[in-house]
Amino acid sequence: MTTSAPSWTAGYVSELDYTHGYYREMSPLNLELAMLSRLQAHSVKRPLRYLELGFGQGLSLNIHAAACEGEFWGTDFNPTQAANARELAAASGADLKVFDLSFAELRDRADLPEFDIIVLHGIWSWISDENRRVIVDLARNRLAVGGLFYMSYNTTPGWSPAMPLRHLMSLHLNLATGEATGLGSRIDAAVDFAEQVVDSNALYFRANPAVAERLKGIKGHNRNYLAHEFFNADWHPMPFSEAADLLAQAKLSFAASSNLVSHIDTLHLTPQQQQLLASIAHPVLRESVRDYCENQQFRRDVFVKGPRGLSPQRQLEILQSHRFVLQVSEGDVALKLNGPAGEAHLQAEVYRPMLAVLAERGHAPKSAAEMLAHPLMKKVTPAQLAQALFVLTGLGNVSAAQDEVQVAAVRTRTQALNRHLVDKAVFSNEIGFLASPVTGAGVPVGRIQQLFLRAIRRGRTTPQEWALDIWPLMEAQNQRLMRDGKPIASAAENIAELASMGQDFAQKRLPILDALGVIERAGSASTVSPDLSIAAA
Known part of the structure; x- marks a missing residue:
């Protein structure tokens, strides 16, 4: 970006580190479910081989490596970010190889295996044409036939x-x-x-x-x-058709959006727009027109090497064996949704019984076949269940779940990673996710919730004890909780607020975090951090 920038940056910002974000769209189960929702086949198996290009701080890569069976690789040119990623990998003990290589250096390694999944978040928009060609080379030569290639990128016309x-x-x-x-x-x-x-x-x-x-x-x-x-030297929002043309050189074909919410047409498209898109046969033209209808500015695309369609009957057959877990409280799921094109109402006669079934046995994961066989679901058809599962997964209320053998195989690694992340929360609020062995993905857990989990691990058993465990850490760092946009002044009030938050956490979040396998004792897995912020006193 400037003439004095180190040559290894290739114009990419290196002075300020990237944020510690987690992106569930890149999780293996989410990618596979996106394919299934669009009647697309793939050849991804377990254990898998998975590569992330430009992993930033490496949080997504480490969560997926800890929570899924397989061999994971990743590179990011920034050595500081690579060091952070290696620290997390050492904590979990996952089979993860982390490099600070350029894409070209990685491509030229003689020991680079063939991958089932290659992913990159955002990087495509911020690199040179030469580096995009290297990525195409990697996909052409190192992505297995039937494998999945995911990338998110800034796009036009929205940008x-x-x-x-x-x-x-x-x-x-x-x-x-x-x-x-x-x-x-x-x-x-x-x-x-x-x-x-x-x-x-x-x-x-x-x-x-x-x-x-x-x-x-x-x-x-x-x-x-x-x-x-x-502020990178290279910044290129790209129309979908241009991205598809470049990836076609690697024998990749567009299959689906990894953002399952975007599959709910009634939220994003008017009836006239839906009719227009249905009349367009060519997939690239159809997706391009859809971007104009939605004024799309950020795409999350899944491509496949060797496209093969599935019949609706085969889709339902495959879905029967997939397991799902409800990762919010049953009553928190709204049946009225708002989108750019208006409101959508979910059928209560389908969604309410399904949610009740998913909430049974402490939110234990259940297969689609198990759900269909439940007495509460006798009026729900397999097609209705499939659509509801895709919708609720896209909304983040439900997640695909791994089978029990896979969960058992990765639980030790996710516990180790989560211990490390929770200990980091003592001094930082940068990382707001923990790993779930059940979903093979990340779960949003804010700093205070993480400190509650740390207190539980330290043998504290009540919200009051959690508050007394946390407050000295905050006080030593000159931090206060916020209420109505202002810092709470006294120690007693901060402790009381922490205890109140802990009570809410124990009732609403802890049981769910337990179902997701996020904590080591009878716990709970959750979705969102409490509505609070930390301020310097």
Whole structure:
């Protein structure tokens, strides 16, 4: 990005680390379910071989390596991020090989095996054409026939109006600020400068008011995120058709979106748009038109090497053996959904009995066949159950689950990784996920919830004891809980608030975290962290 940048960065931001994000769309079970939902076959088996390119801090890679059987590989050019990923791998003991190699260096390794799954999150948009060609080479030569290739990327037309805004901010960062101020300060200056241009009544922003609104959202983002999203030397939102053409050189064909929510057409498309898309035979043209209908700006695509369709009957047959777990409280699942195209109402006669069945036996995982055989489900057809499972999985209420043998095989590793992550929560709120051996994926668990789990591991048995275990850690770091946007002042009030939160956690979240295998004692697996933040006193 600047002439003094180290040559190994190839123009990619290295001064500020990437965020510690987790992306469930890359989990093996989610990828396989996305394929099944779109009547697409694949050849992924267990144990699998899995490669992540440009893994950032390596949280997704490590959670998947710990929670799934197989051999995992990953590379990220940034040695600091690779070191963080290796630390997590050492904690879990997973079969994970972590490198700080460029994509070309990885491609040229003689010991690189053939992979069942290759994934990359966002990287495609922020690298050079040369590096995209290397990725295509990797997929062509190292992805197994029938294997899956996943990538998420910025796309047009959704990004088109804002591309000049990114150019303006990048121009200011490179031409109008000094390097000595540090990248974070230079980003702040670039954003402020763009705001000045908006306030000058510039005709571009008057003609594109949504871009000015986007700038307001940008100001609130974490600077580490903005550095990687907007300020790399290479930044190329790509239309779907162009991405599909490049990956066709690796014999890859588009199969599905890994974002199962996007499969709910009534949420995203008007009846007229659905009719229009149904009339388009070519899949690339159809997906491209869909992007225009939705003004899509970020795609999560699954490609397959060797596409093979499934009949609806075969889809239902395969689904029978798949297990699912309810990862929220039954009563928290809303049957009315809101989307860009309006409301969608889920059929209560299908969803309510299914949710009741999934909630039985403490949210124990259940196969689709087991659900269909339940007396509460006698009026639900296999096709209705399949659609409901795909919808609720896309919404995050339900997750696909591994079989009991797989769960037992990975439980020790996920417990070890989770211990390490929970111990890191003593000093940091950067990582908000733990690993589930049941789902083979990550589960959102915020910092305070993680500290509750740490207190449980330390033998504390009541919410009051959890609060007394946590408060000294916070006090030593000059931290307070927040209430109504303000820090809580006294120690007694902080402890009381922690105990209240602990009581809520024990009742609503702990049983679910237990069902997901996230904690070591009779616990519970959860979805979202409590609505609270930490502030310096």
